[in-house]
Amino acid sequence: MSLKKWENDEEIKIFREYLRIPTVQPDVDYTACVEFLKRQASSLNLPVDVVYPALPSKPVVIIKWEGSQPELPSIILNSHTDVVPVFPDKWTHEPFSADIDAEGRIYARGTQDMKCVGTQYLGAIRSLKASGFQPKRTLYVSFVPDEEIGGKLGMAELVKTEYFAKMNVGFSLDEGATSETDTYHLFYAERLRWGFKLKFNGTSGHGSLLLPNTAGVKLNYVLNKLTEYRSSQEELLAKDPTLSKGDVTTVNLTQLSGGVQSNVVPPFFEAVFDLRLAVTVDVVAFEKQLRDWCKEAGDGVELEFIIQEPYVAPTKLDGSNPFWVAFKAASDELGLKVHPIVCPGATDSRYIRQKGVPAIGFSPIKNTTLRIHDNDEFLHADIYLSGIEVYKKIIPNLSNA
Template sequence: MSKGWWENNAEIKIFREYLRFNTAHPNIDYTACVEYLKQQAASLDLPVDVLYPANEDNPVVVMKWEGKEPDLPSIILNSHTDVVPVVREKWTHDPFAAEMDDEGRIFARGTQDTKQVGTQYLGAIRALKAKGFQPKRTVYVTFVPDEEVGGHLGMREFVKTDYFKKMNVGFSLDEGSPSLDKTYYAYYAERTAWPLRFKCSGTAGHGSILLPNTAGEKLNYIVNKMMEYRASQVKRLKEEGLFFGDVTTINLTQLEGGVQNNVVPAQLDVVFDLRIAIDVDLEALEKQFRDWCVEAGGGVELVFERKDEFVPASKIGADVPFWAAFEKALNDLNLKVRAQVCPGGTDSRYLRQQGVTSLGFSPLNNNTPILLHDHDEHIKADVYLHGIEVYKSIIPAITDI
């Protein structure tokens, strides 16, 4: 189809308008974005509430599509309004203009992470309502802030509110990712995030002297141990044919310290991004890290820059009604789905902590390059519209079981 056809499509117009709101960190002003979402709710004849569970700068938008049997556990269709920052000179298109090229590719921050699913939900609801469909269970469409920096001012606080408790949520869908093959990924669990800082203290002095017990020696010991652990996970990934979410990932992300090239520093810090597989004993792992601090020669402090708690996986399988309905809806469209552990972190973990069965899913097929957080993030118009068709099948399936 021609670029002109895509540009005139009503759902594509709505999506592109939503993308043009600059909700990139830091210091986001959500005001215009929230007003737009309220307009969308009005166009769908859905009541909408705007809540501020953490503070007045971080709004949660909740649209309600009431079910025929509202006492049944409800469904949440969740997405986040915030996006990660951009390095504008690395983009070939304005990241907040939602420009479309002749191939129908829409370029904007948030096209894959994760504004697309928010308006795809709305597009599917628009089509279903036009056919006279009303769900058995109540459906809430939620747009939350702060996800890209941990969700501490968004979903984490929202699930603690009386408002959320009254929603009586039984199941949720949230963001996923493009797949690496012809299947679609459904994330039923997430790894535990532990960003770790090792603060290595040692003897300071002149750079011309071989001083004992220096911070550099201790840092070297810690780095070697962590890299050995990393290598073991790389080996498992290759030899056992695993997915990224199935292993623990360790990456050195920061090195700090030193004052001058001829001064042995009193302290050097090293930071690792650690995402721990769901089958790892967290208590034993922490003990291992603390043992390494002692073995390094002492004077090494382990600091958790964040220490997420373990969150149990959502149950899946043919005997789990929500999963069975979700999988059947995709199979009816001749789409294959594979359950995976999410390699990153999403707001689903806060819902799982509340006992809500949660799946991370984005209907982006394997023709979509994985560009979450990358330069020139984009999605093709036909892929976006196909996602609406997918949700038109999923929503009735999961609401009417």
């Protein structure tokens, strides 16, 4: 397809219009985004609701396509409307211009993560409606805020509402990941997010002395234990090529504070760690190990959790899950190569799974340089359009499961 044809394609026009709305964190103004999505619902002749589960500034837009058997558990096609910050001077195109180059690459924040998925759902539905297709199960296309900052005032609150309960959701489809090969990634689980603060109290005094029971020695002890554990996870990845990053636990020291000057032993140090626990980890035993290391370091070591997500069971990818069977049948018919993995980061699917609803993360993006959260994020127009074709097969299969 030529540049002119890409620019004149109606689905590409819609996608580019969405990309030009700067729903960039922090302090997002979602007003223009909501109006855009309302227009899309109107063009599809589908009802739309805007709900505010947390704050008036945090809208959730939900477009409904009622099924022929609305009493059946519904399908939710979810995406988030916010995007991460940009550094314009690092981009070769304006981050919210949605420029298309001669090769067909569309440049804008959100092309891969994940405005593409939201309008691809709509593009597939537009084509399915035009063909006369009627879903058996009701389909909800949801657009939620604030996923990029944890979703606490978005999906996390939506699933607690009476509105969500009335939706009677039986399955959720959400974002996956960009693939640089011809194999699509599919998320069936997510690692648990744990963040904790360690406070080390100890003897202070002159820097020339070998003082007992210092905060620095205690910090060093626990840090060594966590570093050893981190190394064990690196070894697992190195030894087993079948493992992905989502299959191991990551440990990272992210903040360190304390001390006043070089010749004074301080009475206090504070360290903050980010952990992403593999779904195979016994969380009770792991927390006990952390607390044991703190005790071994000596008196005056305090452990404070900043975030401690509970264990959430992975979505089953077997015959017991009719939605997985339907998804796999669609992907097989299309000849797609799909590789199920544990999401190494975090998406809104975890809130859905916490409600006992199976959820899969899937973005139809392959053979594309990974630029999620990076400069010059882009998506090729042909990859975008092919994604609509993929959803045109997956959505009917899910709705008729």
